[in-house]
Amino acid sequence: MSASVDTVGVPADPATEAATRAPGRAWTLAIVSIATFMLMLDLTVVNVALPDLRNALNADFSGLQWVLDAYALTLAAFLLTGGSLADRLGRKRVFITGFAVFTAASLLCGASTDxxxxxxxxxxxxxxAAVLFAVGPALLGQEFRGKDRAMAFGVFGGVSGLAIAFGPLIGGALTSGVGWRWIFLVNVPIGVVAIVLSALRIRESREPSAHGVDWAGLVLFSVALGALVLGFLRGxxxxWTSPLILCLFAASALLLAVFVLVERRLGGAGMLDLSLFRNRTFNGISAATLLGNAAGMASIFLEVSYVQNVLGATPWQAGLRFLPLTLVLFVVAAVTGSLTVAVPPRxxxxxxxALMAGGLLAIRxxxxxxxxxxxxxxxxxxxxxxxxFNPPRASVSIGVxxxxxxxxxxxxxxxxQQVGIAIGIAGFGxxxxxxxxxxxxxAVPGFPPGARQEVAAGAGEQVAQGAGALRATVAEAARAAFVHGLSDVLTICAAVAAFASAIAFTTLRRSDLHESAVAH
Incomplete structure (x- = not known):
């Protein structure tokens, strides 16, 4: 194990470091896990509360879309910014700041009147959320090495999966029990406690040779990524060929090109080390992360819609029916975490x-x-x-x-990861x-285009109710269209996951990882 560097860049004695770090490591893992659970939960928990939000705030369809899109947009756009600032200003300081912003914003969400x-x-x-997402894995990488790091990222991956899978269940329970505002307000007391614990228990660290903040890079990358994600969200x-969407994609490409030129000129002082893209493993894990999340998260959203809208399950019942996926995910993540040092990442x-591809294909x-x-x-x-996937993905991402x-x-x-989620849900959706x-x-020609959209949104029964004597025929056609569409799209998702598997098998190499990521 290599000695770490403290806040002023002085190497710590290895024996002293191990003795002082051990008690704080468990606290760091617990706090990062709490943050991860809250953040991933907010990606899914809001969906089940949208009908209540519409009634309470007199929101139209566009307004409800932005309840989801606003969070996803800024989350994706500020991830690299948060991570880069943390290296320069101090990971603990930036992590606490991100927690404070997230907690205050949750309070504002819960108190909103329009x-x-x-x-x-x-x-x-x-x-x-972007700051917490970016800095959390770095805090784990700072505190854990070798087999201990494998364990930590196993827990990290398992917690992420639990939050995704339990989102509809928790959202349904809160919305039905105490009201939609509590899907946001529940974050406030948890956030306050986590902020206090972070201040007391997490160890500070930063890049010893940090340069000033790369403001040009921060602005260019955040705006470019924001335009890209917004294009996919609103496409x-x-x-997809409207002037607005084409302009968003063109602006994103142009700004990303300028960003690369700026970072190349700044070299080591830039927010992104472009030499990472010469690392075969970095490119491989990035491609697998984007493709895997695009396929996997899109499938979960579509399957939840199928269980609720076609099979008629309530949000609570839907969460219960997804428990097999949840429990298997958590157990496998925990086991995999202990293997990330012993087994090659590829x-x-x-x-x-490959397992994900098989699972998506099995929907047929x-x-x-x-x-x-x-x-x-x-x-x-x-x-x-x-x-x-989650434990080695997080470990390799910082290990390069x-x-x-x-x-x-x-x-x-x-x-x-987040761009993959946004692209997958928008594109496959x-x-x-x-x-x-x-x-x-x-199957039933003559219905207006609006009826087709309602059927795809899961409102087949409502469409059938207005069909008079053809109600049974229309209901059956709507159900069949939904099921066949689900099978077709998840088959394509399976092909994308299989492609990600091939990339991983052929590109990931342990030799490309930093020694701190592979030390036993």
């Missing part, structure tokens, strides 16, 4: 993506008349793949860089809408 205020608060909440609603990540076992148990093979395989640049590396890794709409139109 949808505009809520959406502005959600955007601020995403900024705080279906505005039209085997873990490649196998994880369901048919129009299936119950939820027909999804079990898909749930078990997909859960195993996701659980096996020296510990002094851990925040930057973690921010870049989380950026690929749009494809799903088209497949369902076309299948429904072919």
């Amino acid at each position: 949808v505009l205020t809520l959406n502005l608060a959600r955007g601020l909440q995403g900024v705080g 279906e609603a505005e039209g 085997l873990l990540v490649g196998t994880a993506m 076992l369901i048919d129009v008349h299936s119950g939820w148990t027909a999804m079990l093979p898909s749930m078990l395989l997909t859960g195993a793949g996701m659980g096996m 860089a020296e510990p002094a640049r851990a925040g930057m590396a973690a921010g870049m890794g989380e950026t690929f 749009a494809l799903f809408q088209h497949r369902v709409g076309d299948a429904f139109a072919a």
